[in-house]
Amino acid sequence: MMARSTGSLGFVGLALLLAGCASQVVGPGQPDPVNNNLYATLYLRTAAEYDALGRTIFGAAGLHIDALLSDSNHSAAIEQRGQFSELPPGVIVDVDETVLDNSAYQATLVAENISYTTPHWDGWVAEAKADAVPGAVAFAISAASRGVTMLYLTNRRCIQRDADGDPCPQRAETIENLVRVGFPEPDPGNVYLRSAEFDFDSDKGSRRRAFAERYRIIMLFGDDLGDFVSGLKEAGVTPADRDAVVARHAERWGREWFVLPNPSYGSWLGVLGDELYDQLEPWQTGDTK
Ligand SMILES: [Mg+2]
Numbered sequence: 001m002m003a004r005s006t007g008s009l010g011f012v013g014l015a016l017l018l019a020g021c022a023s024q025v026v027g028p029g030q031p032d033p034v035n036n037n038l039y040a041t042l043y044l045r046t047a048a049e050y051d052a053l054g055r056t057i058f059g060a061a062g063l064h065i066d067a068l069l070s071d072s073n074h075s076a077a078i079e080q081r082g083q084f085s086e087l088p089p090g091v092i093v094d095v096d097e098t099v100l101d102n103s104a105y106q107a108t109l110v111a112e113n114i115s116y117t118t119p120h121w122d123g124w125v126a127e128a129k130a131d132a133v134p135g136a137v138a139f140a141i142s143a144a145s146r147g148v149t150m151l152y153l154t155n156r157r158c159i160q161r162d163a164d165g166d167p168c169p170q171r172a173e174t175i176e177n178l179v180r181v182g183f184p185e186p187d188p189g190n191v192y193l194r195s196a197e198f199d200f201d202s203d204k205g206s207r208r209r210a211f212a213e214r215y216r217i218i219m220l221f222g223d224d225l226g227d228f229v230s231g232l233k234e235a236g237v238t239p240a241d242r243d244a245v246v247a248r249h250a251e252r253w254g255r256e257w258f259v260l261p262n263p264s265y266g267s268w269l270g271v272l273g274d275e276l277y278d279q280l281e282p283w284q285t286g287d288t289k
Contacts, residue, residue, distance in 0.1 A: 040263040044103035054134030076256035077217035079209040090215030094222040095154035100130040128177035158195040205230030223262035
């Protein structure tokens with residue numbers, strides 16, 4: 001396992017640990033099931049520790065919000081430009097596995113041993129049945145009471161289902177889901193999906209920039225490094241590159257940038273390639289590393 005120098009990286013370590021635990025279920029040389037997300041999904045579905053983590057992260061954010069709000073020279077967004085001190089304050093949050101918990105969907109994939117597909121996921125989005133991530137609703141209500149606007153930035157994809165219908169029914173469905181679990185109802189103009197408006201670009205930098213033209217961004221929340229920094233989805237990005245990005249922004253974590261645990265999927269997994277067992281680097285007798 002890669003060396004980790006700070007406690008704030010523990011979630012990635014946890015993800016790798018869980019991947020390792022999963023190897024007890026499907027070992028080397030055994031056929032992989034279609035979906036080997038069992039331990040990660042059980043953690044998200046059942047662990048009291050996951051509940052405690054959400055409360056810890058959003059609770060800690062609540063301790064910092066007043067100081068960041070009162071410092072008009074502060075912005076948490078790298079993309080924030082120009083004179084922003086007079087702009088109204090906002091917080092950018094990712095949606096999936098940041099404020100909405102889709103582990104019930106993940107559980108379906110594991111239980112039925114099927115792969116994620118865009119149409120299958122879109123059916124889940126339409127039902128608007130995701131739970132809230134623990135701690136997120138209380139934070140959102142507290143932010144609203146301070147005049148801070150929640151800005152939702154998700155890679156949920158706009159897909160027109162009927163030829164003459166809404167080109168992005170997923171926006172209204174996401175808002176419906178947020179309201180159902182207790183979030184203050186967002187203005188649809190503050191819910192950015194992956195859409196034609198932004199060339200369906202999965203990199204969130206252009207949408208952070210668009211929010212930063214209207215708001216002073218005081219905090220960012222996400223479960224993926226791409227929720228904070230652009231350019232991490234390019235070919236050739238390595239786990240070490242991602243560690244370096246985290247270290248470069250050491251002062252921001254836990255103050256203005258808050259990361260939620262997602263051991264189930266994410267760009268951390270995408271950079272590992274196809275030979276996942278090669279990434280385990282197991283301990284061997286005589287290994288002095
Ligand atoms: Mg997410």
